[in-house]
Amino acid sequence: MALIYISVGSNIDRERHVSAAYLELHLLFGTLRCSRVFESEAVGFSGDAFYNLVIEAHTEMSVADCVSALKNLEQRYGKAAASPKFCGKTLDLDLLTYDDLVCQQPVELPRGEILKNAFVLWPLAELAPDQRHPVTQQSYQALWQAYQEPQKLEPIEFVWPDPTVVLPASLLPADAQPVCV
Structure with a gap:
């Protein structure tokens, strides 16, 4: 099984x-580990503050299937398939x-x-401090400690x-429409 963030x-x-x-x-991957939730300013555009976190899971899905599953979830909850990178989002899920x-x-x-982004690196360093970035080979904790932005x-x-x-009905999308504010 692959370890994913x-x-x-x-x-x-x-x-x-x-x-x-x-x-x-949780329905897709089973047991999850989560960082704390962080509130962060919008980066790259003027907009409302975000809630961000990182989730750890294990999967037997391929990379392509993981990405497809995440994109399908985003769209179910109202994210336009071709939404701009810098805009408001109902739900943004990225395989890290x-x-x-x-x-x-x-x-x-x-x-x-x-x-590049504190709202990704800090929760990742919190969740997996000793894991090493596959390219830099530095631990996420060391990367966070050196972060200067x-x-x-x-x-x-x-x-x-x-x-x-x-899943409560109140959380299910009710005719969700793509949103970009």
């Missing part, structure tokens, strides 16, 4: 969408790593955002839903 973000109805992502990813694989297709692995980011209190219960 997934970045989760939302700045539209944040608590609802982060909770839904957690429950949906897949074991130690380094590739460009079907997606860039490891994701470049790991080294000014980004506003802070951990928040978050009440996690119980993954053993059926």
Whole structure:
């Protein structure tokens, strides 16, 4: 089974969408480990603050199948298939790593955002401090300690839903429409 890390973000109805992502990813992958949830400023555009976290899971899916499953979840919860990189998002799910694989297709692995964005690196360093970045071979904790970019980011209190219960109807998308604010 492959060890994967997934970045989760939302700045539209944040608590609802982060909770839904957690429950949906639990259905897809089983047992999950999660970083704390962080609130971060929008990066690259003016918009509402995001909730971000990183989730660890194990899978027998291929990289392509993982990426497809994540994109399908995003779309179910209202993210337009071709939404711009820098815009508001109901749910943003990115496969950060897949074991130690380094590739460009079907997606860039490891994701470049790991080294560029505090809202990815801090939760990843918290969740997997001793894991090594497949390219730099530095631990995520060492990368976070050396991080110098000014980004506003802070951990928040978050009440996690119980993954053993059926996904509540209030979290399911009701005729979700693509959103980009």
